Amino acid sequence: MTHSLTLEIPETxxxxxxxxxxxxxxxxxxxxxxxxxxxxxxxxxDPLDKYIGAFSSGVPDLGxxxxxxxxxxxxxxxxx
Numbered sequence: 001m002t003h004s005l006t007l008e009i010p011e012t013x014x015x016x017x018x019x020x021x022x023x024x025x026x027x028x029x030x031x032x033x034x035x036x037x038x039x040x041x042x043x044x045x046d047p048l049d050k051y052i053g054a055f056s057s058g059v060p061d062l063g064x065x066x067x068x069x070x071x072x073x074x075x076x077x078x079x080x
Contacts, residue, residue, distance in 0.1 A: 014028075
């Protein structure tokens with residue numbers, strides 16, 4: 001099933017869509033649908049969520065900020 005949707009978008013957004021459509025040889029509507037279909041980060045399930053509360057880490061905000069802590073550790077490891 002498909003649905004019609006009418007949008008008013010800023011000129012800069014329209015320009016970007018037309019450039020992408022031109023480069024890919026597609027209609028602007030196809031490019032817009034492709035872009036709208038990309039899930040935003042908050043729509044993607046976090047694989048670590050199942051471990052929240054499973055153990056005590058001593059870090060009070062680990063459940064909420066685990067990505068931040070993982071990123072910080074990765075940066076420390078990469079700098080070595």
